[in-house]
Each structure stands twice: as C-alpha cells, then as structure tokens.
Amino acid sequence: MNQTQFLEKAKASGKPTVIDFWAPWCAPCRMTKPVLEKLAKEYHDQVDFWPINSDQHQELLQELKVYGIPTVLMIQNGRIAGRYTGAQNEETYRKMFEALANGAEIQILISPIDRLLRLGIGTATVLFALQTSTWWLLPLGLLILFTGVYDRCPIWKAITGYFKNLKKTS
Numbered sequence: 001m002n003q004t005q006f007l008e009k010a011k012a013s014g015k016p017t018v019i020d021f022w023a024p025w026c027a028p029c030r031m032t033k034p035v036l037e038k039l040a041k042e043y044h045d046q047v048d049f050w051p052i053n054s055d056q057h058q059e060l061l062q063e064l065k066v067y068g069i070p071t072v073l074m075i076q077n078g079r080i081a082g083r084y085t086g087a088q089n090e091e092t093y094r095k096m097f098e099a100l101a102n103g104a105e106i107q108i109l110i111s112p113i114d115r116l117l118r119l120g121i122g123t124a125t126v127l128f129a130l131q132t133s134t135w136w137l138l139p140l141g142l143l144i145l146f147t148g149v150y151d152r153c154p155i156w157k158a159i160t161g162y163f164k165n166l167k168k169t170s
Contacts, residue, residue: 006060011078016100017048019073021066023055028087029070035090036072039097046101074106082106110151118148
C-alpha cells in the first residue's frame with residue numbers, strides 16, 4: 001500500500017483516524033500501546049484506530065516520512081492533520097482523540113521539558129555570541145529561543161493560519 005492508497009483508505013472510513021506506527025521490539029511503543037488502545041475503545045464510535053507494525057510496512061513509513069517510532073499520525077478528511085513522534089502521556093493522547101472526535105483543529109504543543117531545553121540552549125547560544133563577538137551565532141540562538149515559544153506566539157499563529165487557509169482553498 002502506498003501513501004495515496006493509505007490516505008484514500010483513511011478518507012473512505014468516514015471518521016478521523018489515528019494511526020500508531022509501532023514495533024514489537026520498541027520499549028516506548030509497548031508503553032504507549034495500552035494507552036492508545038484504551039482511548040480507541042473509548043472513542044470507537046467517533047475515531048478509527050489503526051496500529052501498524054513498522055517492521056512490516058517499511059515502504060509506507062518512508063513515504064509518510066516516519067523516521068522514529070512510536071509515531072502517531074492523525075488523519076482528518078483524508079489528510080494528515082498532525083503527528084507525534086516519541087512516547088507521549090495519556091493526557092496528550094486523550095486531547096488528540098478528543099479533538100479528532102469533535103472535528104477541532106489539532107494543536108501539538110511542546111512538552112515542558114522540550115521547552116526548557118530549547119530556551120536554555122537558545123539563551124546559552126545568545127550569551128556566548130555576545131561574549132565572544134561571534135555575531136553569526138546570534139541569529140541561531142534567537143531562532144533556537146523562538147522554537148521554545150513559537151506555539152504560544154499569536155503572530156506565528158496568525159501567519160500559519162493564513163497559510164493553512166490558503167492551502168484549504170486551493
């Protein structure tokens with residue numbers, strides 16, 4: 001099955017779909033699988049759940065650009081609406097199922113640990129650039145800092161919302 005056939009099959013189901021790419025040897029996959037199966041049972045009337053063994057579908061993984069597992073794809077109206085790579089907590093997965101069930105836009109937020117790491121590394125890079133007069137590092141540090149807060153920035157949301165609307169109308 002290629003990417004086009006896969007997305008058509010998801011669209012034909014008539015419901016939003018959660019796809020879990022996992023492998024039996026993957027420890028994080030074994031942790032998240034029971035959580036996803038529990039939520040799939042809770043939302044079975046509103047959301048389809050497809051666990052896909054990544055070892056058996058390498059070509060599909062390459063086409064969908066799945067580079068790490070576990071990866072959870074969210075499909076709405078035959079289009080990929082979002083993805084999580086790596087193990088997430090139950091609350092994050094629940095919000096994902098809830099948004100799909102209600103037809104709401106899926107918002108993927110940065111975890112607090114990722115946010116702190118990005119802000120710390122960005123700050124350290126900016127300080128290093130200022131202290132050593134290595135000016136080419138300054139924009140890099142500012143960019144890293146921005147990746148720690150972009151999901152909360154109203155200007156970023158307005159810009160990306162504009163481009164999403166353009167994409168929908170074309």
